[in-house]
Amino acid sequence: MLEKLKKSLEEAPVIQKESEGQIYNYFIHPISDGIPETDPAILEEIADFIIAGGKTGGIDKIVTVEAMGIPIATALSLKTGIPVSIIRKRKYGLDGEVELSQSTGYSKGTLFINGLSAGDRILIVDDVISTGGTLLPLLETLGGMGVDVAGVYCVIGRGAGTDQIKEKTGVDIVVLVDIAVSANGVTVVGGV
Numbered sequence: 001m002l003e004k005l006k007k008s009l010e011e012a013p014v015i016q017k018e019s020e021g022q023i024y025n026y027f028i029h030p031i032s033d034g035i036p037e038t039d040p041a042i043l044e045e046i047a048d049f050i051i052a053g054g055k056t057g058g059i060d061k062i063v064t065v066e067a068m069g070i071p072i073a074t075a076l077s078l079k080t081g082i083p084v085s086i087i088r089k090r091k092y093g094l095d096g097e098v099e100l101s102q103s104t105g106y107s108k109g110t111l112f113i114n115g116l117s118a119g120d121r122i123l124i125v126d127d128v129i130s131t132g133g134t135l136l137p138l139l140e141t142l143g144g145m146g147v148d149v150a151g152v153y154c155v156i157g158r159g160a161g162t163d164q165i166k167e168k169t170g171v172d173i174v175v176l177v178d179i180a181v182s183a184n185g186v187t188v189v190g191g192v
């Protein structure tokens with residue numbers, strides 16, 4: 001399953017990004033960066049896998065984080081008819097906007113939630129989970145807002161984020177492909 005995705009990950013180039021004195025080996029792949037181009041067949045395979053997981057029933061909104069969760073969320077939305085709500089990196093100042101801090105292995109920023117409120121039942125999808133510095137504060141913030149997270153899917157998993165989030169929040173993130181990344185490249189180490 002997901003053989004095309006796994007094969008393309010093994011071929012992904014890796015660059016070094018420096019943040020706060022630490023080097024982060026950053027892989028570049030169509031799903032996580034849109035480079036060199038995204039094969040619609042892979043997006044379709046991902047959406048079909050998520051639908052087969054059975055968690056899209058009774059969902060009000062598919063929720064993703066700008067930018068690279070958007071193609072995955074859109075593919076899923078087109079197949080299910082469920083609307084997409086996007087957590088943005090831009091402040092709008094609308095009533096009810098909620099902001100939170102995000103950190104990754106190579107960046108820090110602020111995320112802005114609009115259009116979600118208590119009682120909404122959502123499915124979160126994203127392209128990558130690595131340190132968990134995006135999803136952990138997001139899950140905590142959504143919990144505080146009374147939003148009901150029915151499931152979380154990340155296409156590519158690397159690093160300790162998935163396990164740390166499970167420990168801290170009890171949320172089981174479904175990762176489709178687990179990888180290890182070094183300066184020499186990407187190795188697929190597990191997945192569905």
Ligand SMILES: O=P(O)(O)OC[C@H]1O[C@H](OP(=O)(O)OP(=O)(O)O)[C@H](O)[C@@H]1O
Pocket residue numbers: 032065066067068069103104105107126127128129130131132133134135161
């Ligand atoms: O587990 P973490 O260490 O937080 O890494 C995962 C996050 O990193 C990427 O987001 P980024 O903010 O780089 O945005 P992008 O989608 O525009 O690449 C990715 O889309 C995840 O949201």
Ligand code: HPA
Pocket residue numbers: 025026027028029032033104105128129130
């Ligand atoms: O290494 C990475 N590559 C692309 N996107 C990412 N998001 C977190 N880590 C990465």
